[in-house]
Amino acid sequence: MLWFRLYVLLLSPLTWVVFVMGASIGSFLNVCIYRIPLGTFFKHHRSVCRGCAAEIPFYLNIPILSWILLRGKARCCGMSLGLQYPLVELLTGLLFVVIYWRFPFVTLGDDGASWDGANMLRCVHAAIFCSLLLVCSVIDMRLMIIPDVISLPMIAMSPLVVYLHPDLDWLSALIGVCAGGGSLYAVAWLYWLIRREVGMGMGDVKLLAAIGGWLGYQAIVPTVFYGSLLGAIGGILIMAASRRLTLRTAIPFGPFLALGAIIHLILGPYIQELMLRYSS
DSSP: OHHHHHHHHHHOHHHHHHHHHHHHHHHHHHHHHHHHHHTOTTTOSSOBOTTTOOBOOGGGOOTTHHHHHTTTBOTTTOOBOOSHHHHHHHHHHHHHHHHHHHSOOEEEETTEEEEOHHHHHHHHHHHHHHHHHHHHHHHHHHHSOOOHHHHHHHHHTHHHHHHHOSSOOHHHHHHHHHHHHHHHHHHHHHHHHHHSSOOSOHHHHHHHHHHHHHHOGGGHHHHHHHHHHHHHHHHHHHHHHOTTOOTTSOOOOHHHHHHHHHHHHHHHHHHHHHHHHHHO
């Protein structure tokens, strides 16, 4: 039954529309990932080549396809574009599809299309939230920083998110911000007292505070649990792949926190139901 439902969803034209939309937004996220750390976000109105600053024509800026057709090199100067560009576009497209499947707000029937307003708000919220986390994650993987220009506005926008979201409430978001930022700050402070060295950046603290504001305090424990588990597995795999790394090697935690939050947002109810089923 599950495979048949998946088959139907994959054949739906709405799925592919959402994928194309997500991949297109992923192209914009690549611009954010590159320009935000450099402080050049508003320097160019159009996409430009990182190598020679030449403007990129629209027909060479098609998500995923342009990178494949250009064989991963800029047409103007031949600079290697790297895998980040198509991977971010592909991942954003897939994320948007999964989010739409999780919160379907359009139903096609014999009488035309019907809309679910509450699910549309949930879908837009999740898409924006995951896009911001994706930008933070890639920047953190590249530069070991989580820009305040993303995390702090996310915290500041929590009241607007609560006002628009059909399921969130003010108290949950407020506790989420305080518990999210406070819990990681306490861990970082204790680590410094014991080891007299920085073990966790404040960027992670602000990111978890933003996650708490956008998802509520109920998301803090699952996010930290999933993030810590995935971070431990990821750290072991990274050390195994590169023998030069040790247990003291700094590994960015932001991407794992972001992945934990996304898992909770999309799969949280199903994981909880599965746990209850096997515990009873």
